[in-house]
Amino acid sequence: METYAEPLSKATTLATLSELLHSIEKSSSVLRESLQNQVAAGTNDSTYSESTATALNLRFHADPHVALHASKLRLACDRLAHLATPPRHLVFEAAGSFYLTTALDIIVKSDIATIIENFSNKAGSAGVPVDFLAQESKLDADLLTRLMRHLAVAGIFEEVTLNTFANTTPSSTLINNPEFRAHLDLVMHEGRAAIPFFPELVSKRFSEPVPPPSAFSLYSDGQPFYDWLHSPAQADRLSNFNIAMRGMAHTEGLAFLSDDYPFHRLPTDRLIVDIGGGIGTLPTNLLPALPNHRFVVQDLAPVVSQAREGASSVMKRWMDQGKVRFSFQDCFTPQPPEFRGAVFILKNMIHNYPDPKALEILRNLRNTNPHRLLVIDRLVIPQLKVTDSKARVLLASVACSQRAATFYDLVMASLHGGKNRTLEDWRKLLAQGGFHLEKIYPLRASTGQAVIEATCN
Numbered sequence: 001m002e003t004y005a006e007p008l009s010k011a012t013t014l015a016t017l018s019e020l021l022h023s024i025e026k027s028s029s030v031l032r033e034s035l036q037n038q039v040a041a042g043t044n045d046s047t048y049s050e051s052t053a054t055a056l057n058l059r060f061h062a063d064p065h066v067a068l069h070a071s072k073l074r075l076a077c078d079r080l081a082h083l084a085t086p087p088r089h090l091v092f093e094a095a096g097s098f099y100l101t102t103a104l105d106i107i108v109k110s111d112i113a114t115i116i117e118n119f120s121n122k123a124g125s126a127g128v129p130v131d132f133l134a135q136e137s138k139l140d141a142d143l144l145t146r147l148m149r150h151l152a153v154a155g156i157f158e159e160v161t162l163n164t165f166a167n168t169t170p171s172s173t174l175i176n177n178p179e180f181r182a183h184l185d186l187v188m189h190e191g192r193a194a195i196p197f198f199p200e201l202v203s204k205r206f207s208e209p210v211p212p213p214s215a216f217s218l219y220s221d222g223q224p225f226y227d228w229l230h231s232p233a234q235a236d237r238l239s240n241f242n243i244a245m246r247g248m249a250h251t252e253g254l255a256f257l258s259d260d261y262p263f264h265r266l267p268t269d270r271l272i273v274d275i276g277g278g279i280g281t282l283p284t285n286l287l288p289a290l291p292n293h294r295f296v297v298q299d300l301a302p303v304v305s306q307a308r309e310g311a312s313s314v315m316k317r318w319m320d321q322g323k324v325r326f327s328f329q330d331c332f333t334p335q336p337p338e339f340r341g342a343v344f345i346l347k348n349m350i351h352n353y354p355d356p357k358a359l360e361i362l363r364n365l366r367n368t369n370p371h372r373l374l375v376i377d378r379l380v381i382p383q384l385k386v387t388d389s390k391a392r393v394l395l396a397s398v399a400c401s402q403r404a405a406t407f408y409d410l411v412m413a414s415l416h417g418g419k420n421r422t423l424e425d426w427r428k429l430l431a432q433g434g435f436h437l438e439k440i441y442p443l444r445a446s447t448g449q450a451v452i453e454a455t456c457n
C-alpha cells in the first residue's frame with residue numbers, strides 16, 4: 001500500500017462534504033430564484049446590466065449579488081469534485097491537459113462552431129454529422145471525432161448521437177466571433193512558442209546570476225515580447241493581438257465595468273488617461289455610460305497608428321468631438337505636464353512586468369500627482385487551507401474561480417517575465433510606488449480582475 005503524508009480523516013471529509021453541500025444549496029437557491037424572476041418578467045431587460053448580461057448570454061450576472069453566488073457555486077462544486085475524484089485521477093488528468101488545448105486550437109482555427117451553427121440553421125437539426133464537419137474543414141473525420149469528443153467531455157460541444165455534434169452554450173461563444181477567437185489564438189499561439197522554454201527558465205532563474213527574463217525571450221533570441229510583436233515581420237500577429245484585446249474585454253466582464261466601479265463619481269474636468277490602452281477598448285466600453293468624460297489612450301507608435309487607422313465610425317466621431325485622443329507615450333518615460341492631476345488607468349499593463357519595471361511605471365505616474373490611479377488587473381487569491389485567514393475571507397467575498405487567474409499568471413511569467421499579483425503584492429507594490437491602496441472593486445463575470453483603486457501617499 002502507498003502511504004500518504006496527510007490522510008484526510010473520515011470525520012474531516014464528512015465535515016467538508018456537509019459544508020460544501022450547505023454552500024451549494026444556498027447558492028443554487030439564489031440562482032433559481034433569480035431565474036424564476038427572469039422567466040416571470042419575460043423578455044424585458046430594463047437596466048443596462050440586464051441587457052448586457054442577456055447580450056453576453058450570462059444568465060446570472062445582471063445582479064452582482066446573484067453573480068457572486070454563481071461564482072461561489074462554481075468554487076464549491078470544484079471543491080466537491082476534488083473530494084469525489086480518486087486522487088490519482090486529478091493528477092493524471094492534469095498531465096494530459098494540453099490535449100484539450102490542442103483540440104481547442106484545431107477546432108478554433110477551423111471555426112467548427114460556426115460550421116455547426118450554419119448547418120443546423122439550414123437543416124433545422126440539432127446536431128451535425130462529423131463527416132460533414134470533416135468535409136467543410138478539410139480535416140480527417142476520425143481524428144476530428146475524437147478531438148470533438150474530448151471537448152464535449154469538457155462541456156464544449158455535445159455529442160447528441162454517435163458521431164454527431166451540436167453546439168453548447170460555451171461553444172456558441174465561438175460562432176461568428178473573430179474577436180474571441182483571436183484572444184484564444186493569442187493564448188495558444190504565442191503561448192505555444194514560449195512554453196517549451198519554460199523548464200529552462202525555471203532552472204536558470206535558480207542557477208544563473210543574470211537569468212533570461214522570460215521563456216519567450218529564449219524563443220525570440222532575447223527580444224522582449226512587445227519588441228518582437230511590433231517588428232514589421234510580425235504585422236499579422238500584432239493585428240491578431242489588437243483584435244484579441246477587444247475579445248479579451250468580453251471574457252473579462254469589461255461590459256459591466258461602469259456598474260462595478262463608480263466612474264460617475266470621477267470629476268468630469270479630469271482627463272482619464274489609459275496607459276498602454278491599445279486600440280481603445282476602454283473608452284469604447286465606458287463612454288456610453290460616461291458621455292461627459294474625456295479619454296486619452298496612450299500606447300507605442302505601431303499600436304497608435306493601428307488605433308487611428310482602424311477606428312470605427314463611433315470612435316471617429318468621439319475623436320472629432322475631442323472625447324477620445326490616441327497619443328504615443330512610452331510608459332517608462334515621464335508623462336507630459338498636461339496630464340498633472342489626471343485619472344490614470346493601467347488595465348492589464350502592470351501584470352506584464354516584474355516589480356522593478358512596474359515600479360518605474362508607477363513612479364512616473366506618481367510624479368504627476370494623479371487624482372486617482374485605477375489599476376485594472378487580476379487579483380490572485382491563494383486558496384489557503386486555513387479557514388480563518390484573510391485570503392479565505394477575500395476569496396469568499398470576491399468568489400472568483402482562480403483557474404484563469406493562476407494560469408494567466410504563468411502566461412505572464414512565460415511571455416513577459418511579469419506576474420499576476422496577490423492582494424499583499426499589490427499593497428506593497430503600490431506603496432513602494434508612492435500610492436495607497438484604497439479599495440478593491442471585483443469585476444463580475446471576469447477571470448479574476450478587479451479595479452484596484454489607489455491614491456497618492
Ligand SMILES: C[S@@+](CC[C@H](N)C(=O)[O-])C[C@H]1O[C@@H](n2cnc3c(N)ncnc32)[C@H](O)[C@@H]1O
Pocket residue numbers: 226245246275276277278279281298299300303329330331332346347348349352
Ligand atoms: C496586455 S495589452 C493591454 C491593452 C489594454 N490596456 C487592454 O487591457 O485591452 C498591453 C498594452 O501595452 C502596450 N505597451 C507595451 N509596452 C509599452 C510601453 N513601453 N509603453 C506604452 N505601452 C506599452 C502594448 O502595445 C499593449 O497595447
